[in-house]
Amino acid sequence: MAPEDFDPGPLILPPEDPVEWPGWRETLRAWREEKRREIDLSSYERPEFAWMRDGAVCGMAMLFDEEFRDVDAYLERHQREFGGLDALVLWQAYPRIGIDRRNQFDHYRLAPGLKGTVERLHERGVRVFMGYNPWDTGTRREPVPDAEAIGRIAGEFGFDGVFLDTLPGAPEDLRAVLDRVKPGIVMESELALAVEGLPHHHASWAQWFEDGEAPGVLRNRWLERGHTMHLVRRWDHDHSGELHLAWMNGTGVLVWENVFGSWNGWSDRDKSILRAMSAVRRRYAEQFGRGDWEPLVPCTLEGVYASRWSYGSVTLWTLVNRKGETVEGSALPIASDGTVRLFDLIRGIELDHAHLRIPGRGIGALLALPSRLVDDEFLAFLSERRQSPLSDGGRTELLPTRLSPLPGGDAFEPVVARFRARECGEYGPAPFSSAYPALHFERRISMLAS
Structure with a gap:
């Protein structure tokens, strides 16, 4: 063709x-x-945007979430469970907005100590996105156009990026405004970004993409390797599909557990997969960012698919097991020959041949490394990988709902409420059975109160 x-x-x-x-x-x-x-992609070589190449794991935090009050504890949990965050979206308004005239920008101004919070995130090596809600038109108006208001908030609090809620791209004048605030502020679209938007948007969500049995190729990632994409299916209980597609395309995911007040925690298995992905991706960033990428290379294991990444004298294969059970055997027709050695980077072991063992819905990583590059630092990395095996564990425990007795008694009585709701909850499990629920529906909840 x-x-x-x-x-x-x-x-x-x-x-x-x-x-x-x-x-x-x-x-x-x-x-x-x-x-x-046809398209000028030279902005991806500008040093001020280089940080986004390494922004593969992005979190989504409700700015007024109780857990986020202790930023260090929040980051330490994500380091322990997910392998750490490269970036974080601080979500401020929805679904709280609308009860009074305060607009989306006011919600940032009202956050106690927000500038210090952003500075602390920077100290911990995490870049920070603000959110922009273009649908916020019924609240108090700013004295300047939205693009200027975004620039003022980004400058005042030190944000590194702008997440474009509900948009396939930024308003026409926003890029110029952000460039005046400080170099390197990234714009990231929620909806699928057209290729024409790549020069000005250095990241985008890949949300609810319908993959096939053999993993597909993310168009924008294929066209520009510096463009970071975050795979996300916010309501899914099983995130292995997002992880597989990200791994085969050498890009990232969005970690989002508190979804507008509904808790959708990741399983132990999916957390362990992301920890392994992050460790390999950070060590071999040049492979994923600048190397030669060959998608869907021949693989001899049934139900397993592979991408090959070559940079310099080092070759890396990323593999995914689409089956629900463990697959084991020779995956690729290669072997160690003395000058080049083979390693299973997920299990942290050396191999004679490409004999892999990949758990159900798990991932693999095979490295062909010249013997001269096998040093103490690399062996220490393998040792760390051996200490972090993939898990086949089930769902994570729900965060506990805290009930505080009111003065005058300790007895709790059931209180039932019926109301018209949107996609938000009360720190219980997500009430939706579909991947994307109706925005408006009738809800009935029963809680204990004193």
């Missing part, structure tokens, strides 16, 4: 027949070369 006839969507699915994959990869390469001649 000629590049001009190829018009891919945000997620490019491969042909069903693997025999057709080599031709499909050639089409992808030709299309990328053609598009890169």
